[in-house]
Amino acid sequence: MTILKLAGISHHYFSKNGYTKALEDISFSLERGEFISILGPSGCGKSTILSIIARLLQHTSGDIFIHEVPIKESKEEIGYMLQQDYLFPWKTVLQNVLLGPKIQKREDEAIEDRANVLLQEVGLSNVKNQYPTELSGGMRQRAALVRTLMNNPEIFLLDEPFSSLDFQTKLKLEDLVATILNQYEKTTILVTHDIGEAIAMSDRIIMMEANPGRIVKIYDVPTELRAESPIVARKHDAFQPIFDTIWQELEKKEKSGEGI
Ligand SMILES: Nc1ncnc2c1ncn2[C@@H]1O[C@H](COP(=O)(O)OP(=O)(O)OP(=O)(O)O)[C@@H](O)[C@H]1O
Numbered sequence: 356m357t358i359l360k361l362a363g364i365s366h367h368y369f370s371k372n373g374y375t376k377a378l379e380d381i382s383f384s385l386e387r388g389e390f391i392s393i394l395g396p397s398g399c400g401k402s403t404i405l406s407i408i409a410r411l412l413q414h415t416s417g418d419i420f421i422h423e424v425p426i427k428e429s430k431e432e433i434g435y436m437l438q439q440d441y442l443f444p445w446k447t448v449l450q451n452v453l454l455g456p457k458i459q460k461r462e463d464e465a466i467e468d469r470a471n472v473l474l475q476e477v478g479l480s481n482v483k484n485q486y487p488t489e490l491s492g493g494m495r496q497r498a499a500l501v502r503t504l505m506n507n508p509e510i511f512l513l514d515e516p517f518s519s520l521d522f523q524t525k526l527k528l529e530d531l532v533a534t535i536l537n538q539y540e541k542t543t544i545l546v547t548h549d550i551g552e553a554i555a556m557s558d559r560i561i562m563m564e565a566n567p568g569r570i571v572k573i574y575d576v577p578t579e580l581r582a583e584s585p586i587v588a589r590k591h592d593a594f595q596p597i598f599d600t601i602w603q604e605l606e607k608k609e610k611s612g613e614g615i
């Protein structure tokens with residue numbers, strides 16, 4: 356079943372001094388439970404795509420459908436996780452996680468149970484009554500993940516959520532996020548600059564170029580890698596060949612002045 360479909364999306368940012376053509380003719384779709392990554396140079400419009408899907412921006416032209424319903428008419432919840440966790444420092448981890456349901460007046464025992472189960476799954480039970488400033492970067496991102504999961508969105512958008520973490524924490528968190536999103540059958544788009552991360556986590560990889568932001572190629576990640584968790588996939592024999600292919604394509608772009 357197609358969960359999300361973008362058909363010929365273009366976007367212009369207008370300002371006093373003119374306009375920037377951020378996206379041109381972006382088309383792709385996602386099936387239920389699929390995980391895709393978007394790779395491309397800075398400024399090619401990756402975050403713009405996510406903001407449009409999250410309904411934070413109105414695109415200039417083209418169509419987007421969620422469950423075959425135009426995005427404007429769709430009530431579908433979209434989960435959005437960014438590089439910065441935006442946890443409230445004056446609230447504990449548990450209070451941060453329960454804030455969404457509280458604002459929506461959905462807070463009850465079942466919701467609190469769900470929060471506790473999710474916090475347990477990401478290994479934060481023992482710090483749930485602590486404040487974000489007392490946690491490491493990886494722990495904070497895990498809390499942000501639980502907060503996003505609380506609304507139970509079917510579509511998950513991740514904009515470089517691991518990029519501010521040290522390498523080891525990042526690998527562990529990639530594994531955890533992939534496992535949890537897979538377990539709950541979420542349909543996910545990850546924006547990243549990290550080729551290895553894109554390969555290890557995704558079913559497909561969309562490569563973009565800039566000025567204006569366009570899709571250059573869509574790569575299918577080999578089936579044997581998709582079946583593995585990111586840490587195992589990185590060590591698999593099939594990992595290096597696709598890494599080299601994507602690396603060479605990006606190098607070609609860099610030589611032609613469109614570098615990442
Ligand atoms: N609010 C805005 N107003 C005007 N132009 C913008 C705005 N936001 C982004 N742009 C421009 O649109 C283009 C795409 O930006 P976007 O942030 O989507 O790129 P990106 O691929 O996410 O880049 P990065 O990898 O650096 O995060 C860039 O040329 C950027 O300068």
Ligand SMILES: [Mg+2]
Pocket residue numbers: 401402403
């Ligand atoms: Mg961005």
